[in-house]
Amino acid sequence: MPVIKWIETAKGVRMNIVQFGINAPVEMALESPQGTVVQGRYGDRVMFHLADGRVMYVPPIVATRIEANGISPGERFELCKTRIANGGARTIEWRVRRLGPEETADAEGETQLESDLRASTEIALVKKRESANRNGNGHASEPPSNSAPTTKLEDALKTAISAAYNAEKYGADLGYVVRFDSDAIKSMAITVLINMNAEGRR
Numbered sequence: 509m510p511v512i513k514w515i516e517t518a519k520g521v522r523m524n525i526v527q528f529g530i531n532a533p534v535e536m537a538l539e540s541p542q543g544t545v546v547q548g549r550y551g552d553r554v555m556f557h558l559a560d561g562r563v564m565y566v567p568p569i570v571a572t573r574i575e576a577n578g579i580s581p582g583e584r585f586e587l588c589k590t591r592i593a594n595g596g597a598r599t600i601e602w603r604v605r606r607l608g609p610e611e612t613a614d615a616e617g618e619t620q621l622e623s624d625l626r627a628s629t630e631i632a633l634v635k636k637r638e639s640a641n642r643n644g645n646g647h648a649s650e651p652p653s654n655s656a657p658t659t660k661l662e663d664a665l666k667t668a669i670s671a672a673y674n675a676e677k678y679g680a681d682l683g684y685v686v687r688f689d690s691d692a693i694k695s696m697a698i699t700v701l702i703n704m705n706a707e708g709r710r
Contacts, residue, residue, distance in 0.1 A: 526564040527684045531695070533588040535607065535687050536564070538581050543571045562685055570602045577604050586689070660704050661697075668696035 526534060536558050543554040546565065554571040556564050559582055570587070579585050586605040591598050672688035679686045688696075 524562045524683050524685065526558070526562050527679070527686060528564075528587070528589040529686070530589060530591050532686065532692055533586045533605075533689055535584060535586050535689065536560070536562070537584050538574070538579060540581055541575070541579065560685070567602065570604070573602065573604045577606060579604070579606065660701055664697045664701040664704060665693075667700050668693045671696060 526536065528534060537560070539557040539559045543556045545568070546553045546555050552568055553565040554568055556566070556571075556574075558564060564587075566587070574585075577585070584607045586603075586607055588603045588605070590601045590603055592601045672693050676686060676688065
């Protein structure tokens with residue numbers, strides 16, 4: 509694996525470098541399985557060129573795990589920087605996960621997991637309308653209006669989806685491409701729902 513010295517980019521030059529947030533999986537594909545070791549002030553990093561034109565810098569252990577998983581050029585996989593509680597200390601663990609065909613994005617940019625999440629939300633809305641359609645005697649009443657109040661879960665999901673969309677758009681405008689998958693959106697929705705319930709108890 510070739511080794512180069514760290515070179516600072518000139519001011520004003522924008523590089524499309526992948527930014528890894530904590531517990532935010534990033535989907536990607538390698539342009540080449542061969543990484544380049546970059547010597548920096550905080551230790552060595554391995555630079556990979558990705559199939560979509562981005563560049564990522566990761567610790568050598570990540571390069572080892574990518575190789576151990578047999579990730580080939582063009583193959584979609586997920587890389588996640590995770591914070592792990594280890595007794596009283598917290599450590600960072602990098603997780604590499606190969607993506608099956610059903611988990612890769614379709615032509616419209618929607619993954620199977622995102623499609624399942626959307627379908628689950630639609631089913632919940634249908635059940636809610638059916639329940640609202642029944643009066644105290646169990647007979648159907650007039651169809652509810654579209655102004656029926658939404659559930660906290662629906663609000664939390666919409667908030668998480670909106671936040672993920674805006675964050676991705678903002679990152680793209682700055683040249684930092686980040687993609688939130690359905691698991692990340694579900695985690696955000698759960699956090700929003702917990703906060704909503706906590707505020708309701710105050």
